[in-house]
Amino acid sequence: MPRITLVQPRWLLQIESRNVLTGHALVMQDDRIAAILPQADAHTAWPDAAVVNLPDHALMPGLVNLHAHSAMTLLRGYADDLALMTWLNEHIWPAEGKHVSDEFVYDGTQLAIAEMIRGGTTCANDMYFHHGAVARAAIASGFRIMVGCSILEFPTPYASGADAYIQKALACIDEFRGEPLVGFTLAPHAPYTVSDATFGRVITLADELGIGIHCHIHETQDEIAGSLKEHGVRPLERLAGLGLLSGQLVAAHMVHMTDAEIALVAKRGVHIAHNPASNLKLASGFARVTDQLTAGINVGIGTDGAASNNKLDMFAELRLAALLAKGQSGNPEALPAWQALEMATLGGARALGWDDRIGTLEAGKAADMIAVDLSALGTQPCFDPVSHLVYALDRQQVSHVWINGELQLADGELTRIKLPQVAARARHWQQRIAG
Numbered sequence: 241m242p243r244i245t246l247v248q249p250r251w252l253l254q255i256e257s258r259n260v261l262t263g264h265a266l267v268m269q270d271d272r273i274a275a276i277l278p279q280a281d282a283h284t285a286w287p288d289a290a291v292v293n294l295p296d297h298a299l300m301p302g303l304v305n306l307h308a309h310s311a312m313t314l315l316r317g318y319a320d321d322l323a324l325m326t327w328l329n330e331h332i333w334p335a336e337g338k339h340v341s342d343e344f345v346y347d348g349t350q351l352a353i354a355e356m357i358r359g360g361t362t363c364a365n366d367m368y369f370h371h372g373a374v375a376r377a378a379i380a381s382g383f384r385i386m387v388g389c390s391i392l393e394f395p396t397p398y399a400s401g402a403d404a405y406i407q408k409a410l411a412c413i414d415e416f417r418g419e420p421l422v423g424f425t426l427a428p429h430a431p432y433t434v435s436d437a438t439f440g441r442v443i444t445l446a447d448e449l450g451i452g453i454h455c456h457i458h459e460t461q462d463e464i465a466g467s468l469k470e471h472g473v474r475p476l477e478r479l480a481g482l483g484l485l486s487g488q489l490v491a492a493h494m495v496h497m498t499d500a501e502i503a504l505v506a507k508r509g510v511h512i513a514h515n516p517a518s519n520l521k522l523a524s525g526f527a528r529v530t531d532q533l534t535a536g537i538n539v540g541i542g543t544d545g546a547a548s549n550n551k552l553d554m555f556a557e558l559r560l561a562a563l564l565a566k567g568q569s570g571n572p573e574a575l576p577a578w579q580a581l582e583m584a585t586l587g588g589a590r591a592l593g594w595d596d597r598i599g600t601l602e603a604g605k606a607a608d609m610i611a612v613d614l615s616a617l618g619t620q621p622c623f624d625p626v627s628h629l630v631y632a633l634d635r636q637q638v639s640h641v642w643i644n645g646e647l648q649l650a651d652g653e654l655t656r657i658k659l660p661q662v663a664a665r666a667r668h669w670q671q672r673i674a675g
């Protein structure tokens with residue numbers, strides 16, 4: 241017998257048409273959205289269904305974090321107030337070399353997933369070492385994830401070089417084939433850590449496997465200067481020559497872009513993961529998001545890792561994206577609230593090739609959705625729920641989260657993840673890392 245639940249919010253957000261419905265019920269059948277109907281019609285059709293009443297709440301699709309290094313929650317606050325390459329070379333890479341293991345990645349990823357679900361994120365596009373541990377942590381938590389199998393040229397305790405990373409990626413993709421909430425990308429780390437030959441292998445393999453590619457690109461001016469010195473061209477020109485720029489690619493950051501580069505990226509259908517807080521904290525620069533969107537590029541939103549953000553708070557991130565776009569362009573109409581919500585939901589889903597299953601509340605899609613309680617002091621009065629979701633909300637107001645139909649957060653409480661255990665593991669790692 242199918243399990244039917246009628247979810248009855250005060251406001252139901254239709255991201256695809258920028259419309260807010262009132263007086264409607266979302267009909268959930270097992271793991272899917274079966275219909276959205278006026279409440280009376282839904283009760284007539286399913287008189288025996290379970291009912292979830294959300295009288296002060298907005299119901300919307302779950303947020304998609306388009307660029308994350310989930311396990312880096314265990315390095316949150318480890319090294320702050322530094323530029324990217326100093327942060328990586330002198331602090332993060334030495335710490336990762338010493339501590340990162342299957343166990344570290346499993347525990348750090350679970351901590352990240354708990355924080356993300358608590359804040360309304362139902363899916364993440366990850367990139368890290370120990371890909372199998374990332375997948376296992378997500379499966380154990382019932383979280384939807386795109387596992388980025390990282391590939392670098394230099395050896396780490398995880399793999400001795402590009403070839404070893406690729407072999408591990410292939411084995412992992414094979415092991416988790418058929419997992420309903422898990423997908424894989426190949427994730428060459430960045431133009432400065434991956435050779436032309438390895439990028440070539442990644443493109444061929446991704447084509448053969450029919451999977452995406454996830455890479456940091458044009459994050460800092462230093463990256464561009466380094467490429468000009470080593471290769472005689474900017475990274476994007478090099479990557480275009482290698483054939484990397486296509487609709488299969490999610491390019492994280494893309495902060496420093498010329499008009500011609502924006503036009504090229506738009507033409508090739510590359511997706512961009514915008515990471516406003518990380519770009520600000522590392523002082524990487526201000527991405528030209530309004531120009532990217534105007535050129536027709538699909539831009540989603542990501543947090544980056546908790547070691548450079550230092551939160552995994554997608555509502556804070558989309559607010560920052562909207563505010564930065566206005567401040568930067570001198571135009572208050574730049575990146576309006578609806579667009580920020582679309583980027584953080586449907587935009588992310590599109591970038592992952594998953595917009596047929598998530599990103600909007602539509603019949604046939606997976607029930608990945610969140611309810612947000614707008615009765616709190618900070619969101620009173622309420623003329624427009626969309627305004628509050630972008631400009632006024634605190635993530636603590638997320639009250640309910642469903643992933644693939646499973647209620648993961650009920651009245652603000654995680655239902656599946658055991659928070660005390662996850663917190664105990666974080667304390668264990670803090671003691672080990674601090675020595």
Ligand SMILES: CSC[C@H]1O[C@@H](n2cnc3c(O)ncnc32)[C@H](O)[C@@H]1O
Nearest residue numbers: 309332367368369390429456544545
């Ligand atoms: C190979 S797995 C990911 C790798 O990337 C490092 N990292 C985290 N944040 C950033 C960033 O903003 N730019 C470049 N690299 C980053 C992380 O520490 C892992 O080593």
Ligand SMILES: [Zn+2]
Nearest residue numbers: 456492544545
């Ligand atoms: Zn990153």
